[in-house]
Amino acid sequence: MSVWSSKKECRSYFKSLCAQEFAQGLVQNQKQLSSYLREFMSTQSGEWGAYRALTQEANVDEVFQISHISWLFPRVKDQGNDSHLEFCRAIHFSQGSFGILEPDPNSPVVDHHHIQGLLIPGVAFNKDGHRLGKGKGYYDKALQHFSGLKVGVCFEFQISEQVLPVEEHDVRMDFLITDQGLIDCRRK
DSSP states (O other), rough: OOOOOOOOHHHHHHHHHHHHHHHHOOOHHHHHHHHHHHHHHHOOEEEOOOOOTTSSSSOOOGGGTTEEEEEEEEEEOOOGOOOEEEOOOOEEEEOOGOOEEEEOOOOEEEEEEGGEEEEEEEEEOOOOOOOOOSOOOHHHHHHHHOOOOEEOOOOGGOOOBOOOOOTTTTOOEEEEEEEEEEEGGGGO
Protein backbone atom coordinates (compact mmCIF):
# COMPACT_ATOMS: atom_id res chain seq x y z
CA MET A 1 0.00 0.00 0.00
CA SER A 2 1.39 3.39 -0.92
CA VAL A 3 2.03 6.22 1.51
CA TRP A 4 1.61 9.98 1.12
CA SER A 5 4.97 11.74 1.04
CA SER A 6 3.85 14.41 3.53
CA LYS A 7 0.86 15.77 5.43
CA LYS A 8 1.04 18.86 3.23
CA GLU A 9 0.69 16.81 0.02
CA CYS A 10 -2.15 14.72 1.47
CA ARG A 11 -3.97 17.76 2.86
CA SER A 12 -3.65 19.58 -0.47
CA TYR A 13 -5.07 16.61 -2.39
CA PHE A 14 -8.05 16.14 -0.08
CA LYS A 15 -8.81 19.86 0.17
CA SER A 16 -8.96 19.97 -3.63
CA LEU A 17 -11.12 16.84 -3.74
CA CYS A 18 -13.47 18.30 -1.10
CA ALA A 19 -13.78 21.53 -3.08
CA GLN A 20 -14.81 19.55 -6.19
CA GLU A 21 -17.24 17.24 -4.37
CA PHE A 22 -18.89 19.96 -2.27
CA ALA A 23 -19.27 22.16 -5.38
CA GLN A 24 -21.35 19.39 -6.98
CA GLY A 25 -23.62 19.23 -3.96
CA LEU A 26 -23.82 16.36 -1.54
CA VAL A 27 -27.49 16.47 -0.58
CA GLN A 28 -28.12 12.71 -0.84
CA ASN A 29 -24.74 11.87 0.71
CA GLN A 30 -25.48 14.22 3.62
CA LYS A 31 -28.88 12.58 4.17
CA GLN A 32 -27.28 9.13 4.28
CA LEU A 33 -24.52 10.32 6.61
CA SER A 34 -27.07 11.99 8.92
CA SER A 35 -29.08 8.76 9.04
CA TYR A 36 -26.05 6.68 10.11
CA LEU A 37 -25.03 9.37 12.59
CA ARG A 38 -28.52 9.51 14.17
CA GLU A 39 -28.57 5.71 14.42
CA PHE A 40 -25.19 5.66 16.19
CA MET A 41 -25.94 8.59 18.50
CA SER A 42 -29.34 7.17 19.51
CA THR A 43 -27.42 4.40 21.33
CA GLN A 44 -25.22 6.89 23.21
CA SER A 45 -25.90 9.01 26.28
CA GLY A 46 -24.41 11.68 28.50
CA GLU A 47 -22.41 14.67 27.36
CA TRP A 48 -20.98 14.68 23.86
CA GLY A 49 -18.85 17.20 22.04
CA ALA A 50 -19.70 18.10 18.47
CA TYR A 51 -18.78 20.81 15.98
CA ARG A 52 -20.50 23.40 13.84
CA ALA A 53 -19.49 22.47 10.29
CA LEU A 54 -17.51 24.69 7.99
CA THR A 55 -18.45 24.87 4.32
CA GLN A 56 -16.45 21.79 3.33
CA GLU A 57 -17.17 19.54 6.33
CA ALA A 58 -19.86 16.96 6.94
CA ASN A 59 -22.74 18.61 8.77
CA VAL A 60 -23.79 17.09 12.11
CA ASP A 61 -26.46 19.63 13.14
CA GLU A 62 -29.31 17.15 12.77
CA VAL A 63 -28.17 15.09 15.79
CA PHE A 64 -28.49 18.11 18.08
CA GLN A 65 -32.20 17.24 18.19
CA ILE A 66 -31.42 14.03 20.12
CA SER A 67 -32.70 15.15 23.49
CA HIS A 68 -31.13 12.51 25.74
CA ILE A 69 -27.64 13.84 24.91
CA SER A 70 -26.22 17.08 26.29
CA TRP A 71 -24.27 18.74 23.48
CA LEU A 72 -20.99 20.59 23.98
CA PHE A 73 -19.05 22.56 21.39
CA PRO A 74 -15.36 23.43 20.95
CA ARG A 75 -13.97 26.89 21.42
CA VAL A 76 -10.37 27.88 20.76
CA LYS A 77 -8.72 29.11 23.94
CA ASP A 78 -5.99 31.38 22.62
CA GLN A 79 -3.00 31.51 24.92
CA GLY A 80 -0.22 32.51 22.53
CA ASN A 81 1.87 29.45 21.71
CA ASP A 82 -0.38 27.19 23.80
CA SER A 83 -3.74 27.60 22.03
CA HIS A 84 -6.08 24.67 22.56
CA LEU A 85 -9.72 23.56 22.41
CA GLU A 86 -12.07 23.66 25.34
CA PHE A 87 -15.59 22.21 25.22
CA CYS A 88 -18.50 24.32 26.41
CA ARG A 89 -22.24 24.25 26.93
CA ALA A 90 -23.50 26.79 24.42
CA ILE A 91 -26.72 28.67 24.10
CA HIS A 92 -25.33 31.37 21.83
CA PHE A 93 -22.59 31.16 19.23
CA SER A 94 -20.26 33.75 17.78
CA GLN A 95 -17.78 33.59 14.96
CA GLY A 96 -14.41 32.56 16.33
CA SER A 97 -11.07 31.56 14.92
CA PHE A 98 -10.99 30.62 11.24
CA GLY A 99 -14.66 31.62 10.77
CA ILE A 100 -15.91 28.75 12.94
CA LEU A 101 -19.08 29.17 15.01
CA GLU A 102 -17.99 28.77 18.63
CA PRO A 103 -19.73 29.04 21.99
CA ASP A 104 -19.84 32.67 23.08
CA PRO A 105 -17.37 33.80 25.76
CA ASN A 106 -19.96 33.37 28.56
CA SER A 107 -20.50 29.66 27.82
CA PRO A 108 -19.37 27.41 30.70
CA VAL A 109 -16.43 25.07 30.06
CA VAL A 110 -16.90 21.35 30.82
CA ASP A 111 -14.00 19.24 32.08
CA HIS A 112 -13.07 16.67 29.41
CA HIS A 113 -13.33 13.84 31.97
CA HIS A 114 -17.12 14.32 31.96
CA ILE A 115 -17.46 13.98 28.18
CA GLN A 116 -18.49 10.53 26.89
CA GLY A 117 -17.47 11.17 23.29
CA LEU A 118 -16.62 13.63 20.56
CA LEU A 119 -17.77 13.99 16.96
CA ILE A 120 -14.70 15.17 15.08
CA PRO A 121 -14.32 16.63 11.58
CA GLY A 122 -11.29 16.11 9.40
CA VAL A 123 -9.88 16.69 5.95
CA ALA A 124 -9.15 12.97 5.52
CA PHE A 125 -9.22 9.73 7.50
CA ASN A 126 -8.25 6.14 6.87
CA LYS A 127 -9.97 2.97 8.02
CA ASP A 128 -7.37 2.52 10.77
CA GLY A 129 -8.80 5.63 12.40
CA HIS A 130 -5.99 7.99 11.57
CA ARG A 131 -7.13 11.54 10.93
CA LEU A 132 -5.68 14.44 9.00
CA GLY A 133 -7.03 17.78 10.18
CA LYS A 134 -6.54 21.27 8.86
CA GLY A 135 -3.03 21.48 10.28
CA LYS A 136 -3.30 23.52 13.47
CA GLY A 137 -3.29 20.51 15.84
CA TYR A 138 -6.20 21.70 18.02
CA TYR A 139 -8.00 18.35 18.05
CA ASP A 140 -4.78 16.38 18.53
CA LYS A 141 -3.98 18.45 21.64
CA ALA A 142 -7.54 18.08 22.94
CA LEU A 143 -7.53 14.32 22.38
CA GLN A 144 -4.19 13.46 23.99
CA HIS A 145 -5.71 12.97 27.44
CA PHE A 146 -9.28 12.26 26.37
CA SER A 147 -10.57 8.80 27.32
CA GLY A 148 -14.06 8.97 25.77
CA LEU A 149 -15.11 7.77 22.32
CA LYS A 150 -13.55 9.56 19.36
CA VAL A 151 -15.82 9.51 16.30
CA GLY A 152 -14.58 10.91 13.01
CA VAL A 153 -17.31 12.21 10.71
CA CYS A 154 -16.72 12.50 6.97
CA PHE A 155 -17.90 11.49 3.53
CA GLU A 156 -16.67 8.26 1.96
CA PHE A 157 -14.50 10.17 -0.56
CA GLN A 158 -12.51 11.52 2.42
CA ILE A 159 -11.34 8.02 3.34
CA SER A 160 -7.80 7.56 2.05
CA GLU A 161 -6.82 4.19 0.63
CA GLN A 162 -3.21 5.23 1.10
CA VAL A 163 -1.58 5.22 4.52
CA LEU A 164 -1.94 8.69 6.02
CA PRO A 165 1.22 10.42 7.22
CA VAL A 166 1.07 10.33 11.02
CA GLU A 167 3.19 11.70 13.81
CA GLU A 168 3.60 10.62 17.42
CA HIS A 169 1.05 13.14 18.72
CA ASP A 170 -1.69 12.15 16.24
CA VAL A 171 -4.66 10.44 17.95
CA ARG A 172 -6.65 7.66 16.27
CA MET A 173 -10.43 7.63 16.06
CA ASP A 174 -12.43 4.77 17.59
CA PHE A 175 -15.11 4.99 14.90
CA LEU A 176 -15.74 6.71 11.59
CA ILE A 177 -19.21 7.58 10.37
CA THR A 178 -19.58 8.21 6.65
CA ASP A 179 -22.39 8.31 4.13
CA GLN A 180 -21.70 4.58 3.62
CA GLY A 181 -22.01 3.55 7.28
CA LEU A 182 -20.10 2.99 10.49
CA ILE A 183 -16.47 1.84 10.57
CA ASP A 184 -15.14 0.42 13.84
CA CYS A 185 -11.48 1.43 13.82
CA ARG A 186 -10.75 -0.34 17.10
CA ARG A 187 -10.74 -3.66 15.22
CA LYS A 188 -8.09 -2.59 12.74
